[in-house]
Amino acid sequence: MSSGEQSPAVRVTDLTVAYGDKTVLWDIDLEIPIGSMVAVVGPNGAGKTTLIKSIQGLVPRVAGVVSIHGKPYEKQRKEVSYVPQRGSVDWDFPTSVVDTVKMGSYGDLGWIRRPGKKEHEKALSALEKVDMLEFAQRQISQLSGGQQQRVFLARALVQSASVYLLDEPFQGVDATTEKAIVRILKELTDGGKTVLAVHHDLNTVSEYYEQIAILNVGLVASGRVDEVFNSENLMKAYGGKTSFFPERKSSRRAV
Amino acid sequence: MSPHQFDIQLLAIIVAASCAIPGAFLVLRRMSMMTDAISHSILLGIILAFFLVKDLSSPILIIGAAASGVLAISLIEAVNRARLVKKDASIGIVFPFLFSVAVILLSKYARNVHIDTHSVLLGEIAFAPFNRLILSGMDLGPKSAYVMGSILLLNLLFISFFYKELKVSTFDESFASSIGFRPRLIHYLLMAVVSLTCVGAFDAVGSILVIALIVIPPCCAYLLTDSLFRMILLSVVFGISAAVSGFWVANWLDVNIAGSMAFVCGVFFLMVFLLAPQRGLFGIMREKRKQRMDFAEASLLVSLYNQERGESVKNHPDSRSMFRSADFASKVVEFLKQKGEIAVAGGKLFLTEKGRERVRTTVEGR
Numbered sequence: 001m002s003s004g005e006q007s008p009a010v011r012v013t014d015l016t017v018a019y020g021d022k023t024v025l026w027d028i029d030l031e032i033p034i035g036s037m038v039a040v041v042g043p044n045g046a047g048k049t050t051l052i053k054s055i056q057g058l059v060p061r062v063a064g065v066v067s068i069h070g071k072p073y074e075k076q077r078k079e080v081s082y083v084p085q086r087g088s089v090d091w092d093f094p095t096s097v098v099d100t101v102k103m104g105s106y107g108d109l110g111w112i113r114r115p116g117k118k119e120h121e122k123a124l125s126a127l128e129k130v131d132m133l134e135f136a137q138r139q140i141s142q143l144s145g146g147q148q149q150r151v152f153l154a155r156a157l158v159q160s161a162s163v164y165l166l167d168e169p170f171q172g173v174d175a176t177t178e179k180a181i182v183r184i185l186k187e188l189t190d191g192g193k194t195v196l197a198v199h200h201d202l203n204t205v206s207e208y209y210e211q212i213a214i215l216n217v218g219l220v221a222s223g224r225v226d227e228v229f230n231s232e233n234l235m236k237a238y239g240g241k242t243s244f245f246p247e248r249k250s251s252r253r254a255v
Numbered sequence: 256m257s258p259h260q261f262d263i264q265l266l267a268i269i270v271a272a273s274c275a276i277p278g279a280f281l282v283l284r285r286m287s288m289m290t291d292a293i294s295h296s297i298l299l300g301i302i303l304a305f306f307l308v309k310d311l312s313s314p315i316l317i318i319g320a321a322a323s324g325v326l327a328i329s330l331i332e333a334v335n336r337a338r339l340v341k342k343d344a345s346i347g348i349v350f351p352f353l354f355s356v357a358v359i360l361l362s363k364y365a366r367n368v369h370i371d372t373h374s375v376l377l378g379e380i381a382f383a384p385f386n387r388l389i390l391s392g393m394d395l396g397p398k399s400a401y402v403m404g405s406i407l408l409l410n411l412l413f414i415s416f417f418y419k420e421l422k423v424s425t426f427d428e429s430f431a432s433s434i435g436f437r438p439r440l441i442h443y444l445l446m447a448v449v450s451l452t453c454v455g456a457f458d459a460v461g462s463i464l465v466i467a468l469i470v471i472p473p474c475c476a477y478l479l480t481d482s483l484f485r486m487i488l489l490s491v492v493f494g495i496s497a498a499v500s501g502f503w504v505a506n507w508l509d510v511n512i513a514g515s516m517a518f519v520c521g522v523f524f525l526m527v528f529l530l531a532p533q534r535g536l537f538g539i540m541r542e543k544r545k546q547r548m549d550f551a552e553a554s555l556l557v558s559l560y561n562q563e564r565g566e567s568v569k570n571h572p573d574s575r576s577m578f579r580s581a582d583f584a585s586k587v588v589e590f591l592k593q594k595g596e597i598a599v600a601g602g603k604l605f606l607t608e609k610g611r612e613r614v615r616t617t618v619e620g621r
Contacts, residue, residue: 058433112419
């Protein structure tokens with residue numbers, strides 16, 4: 001999809017992030033072509049979540065520049081939609097499913113203006129897309145993990161952004177939800193949107209994504225899955241800590 | 256009811272309502288104990304501002320107090336960010352320090368001023384109405400009702416303007432940040448509002464009991480509703496009810512009013528904690544009992560169903576050995592008989608058509 005003159009959906013240059021004296025991301029250069037679906041993989045502590053967060057300036061960068069469609073992130077905030085880890089919020093918060101999804105429209109509304117009928121409709125249609133319409137009035141504490149994840153995805157869909165950053169969207173969800181989320185993400189990329197997702201399950205990488213960024217504090221490799229998702233790069237990132245080797249997957253899958 | 260009693264209650268109602276509004280957000284943000292920090296730290300601001308203007312009724316005192324509340328929060332967060340001590344410890348370090356400085360200053364330089372440590376800690380709402388607002392000879396009511404009324408109005412304006420911002424940044428801070436709201440700014444605005452509220456409530460209920468009015472009513476409300484808006488509304492209702500009934504309890508027992516109001520808050524919470532329909536202790540126990548009974552019924556029905564179809568049955572239904580006691584077993588049988596799902600003939604249990612239906616729909620359908 002990426003043509004020569006088009007700016008990439010996301011361009012990260014020299015990105016470095018540290019918490020205290022611990023370097024979490026080191027000198028990351030990354031280009032995400034428009035319309036691609038990209039997996040971010042790496043061992044625990046590799047900085048995957050930090051990458052997603054620092055792209056949006058949610059954690060301070062020690063160095064580095066992030067541009068979205070060729071312009072600085074700060075000017076392109078509305079082009080980016082963020083799905084945090086499901087476990088990062090308190091699901092006992094007193095609110096309903098539809099109200100949570102409506103939060104996706106808050107950015108467009110700006111300060112002080114209240115969501116109205118239009119925002120309600122938008123939230124309902126996003127819920128329909130993730131197959132959660134019947135739960136619209138349900139209290140969010142009554143949802144299963146998979147349903148929570150769908151609500152978060154619906155909230156992101158309401159934002160009508162062009163770049164989607166998802167932090168472990170498949171963490172602890174049921175198989176049906178996983179399939180549904182993949183289908184929705186595929187629809188997004190088919191429509192020219194760009195998806196970047198932190199991913200854990202190396203077994204499904206080739207099936208779900210066409211692009212990958214392999215991370216371990218530094219960027220180990222990035223590019224097309226069929227070109228860089230190999231045991232050499234995985235060894236570099238995970239050391240001996242993975243039993244998964246892409247070459248073997250046709251004969252016998254690691255679980 | 257004497258005019259004086261009316262004034263006290265009016266003041267108590269305004270204070271309670273002002274406290275409950277920001278309180279709902281503090282509780283949801285797990286920052287309840289920050290109230291304690293704020294309400295103690297504001298004393299330092301009041302005293303420093305008093306040294307500056309030498310007038311106890313100056314509005315500068317309120318500003319000084321609110322500023323020191325925000326200062327306390329900033330210091331706690333700074334200590335916390337250094338990651339050398341844990342969060343709760345940083346609260347425990349900062350506010351007693353600020354409070355102690357205030358107490359030292361108070362006992363050294365302000366002995367002749369009417370701020371005594373007793374009323375700082377417990378407040379003296381009964382005296383508050385004596386300080387009247389008198390304009391060209393007309394008595395317009397207690398001064399503190401106006402001060403507190405303005406603070407209540409400010410709180411109402413604050414949450415009605417920033418309701419959506421408060422909601423999203425309380426629920427999901429990083430998401431709120433990603434869509435361009437500034438959760439840190441909202442956080443400090445909320446802290447400023449809490450500080451102001453504490454200052455206002457200071458006179459009435461003192462620095463210890465104000466925490467009861469800020470934290471307890473929202474906690475009661477939280478257990479009773481699923482909507483943020485209703486939670487705030489209910490918090491206000493609980494706060495006002497505690498204020499008024501606390502006043503009459505104090506009147507009846509001839510004891511400290513602020514203490515009685517906080518005591519009633521506690522009693523309210525105990526009641527809600529036990530009796531709330533879904534989340535109360537009794538509700539949860541009832542639900543557990545119901546689940547246990549449902550499961551027992553289902554296992555007996557399935558066992559009968561399998562027996563009927565000639566399948567091997569681990570626990571023979573007639574022996575009822577699947578149940579922990581004979582008492583419980585006969586209770587289960589009795590319930591099922593009442594529902595018409597089993598029948599008893601010659602000491603043996605049989606499924607009725609209704610019982611068979613239940614096995615098919617609820618158990619096998621799973």
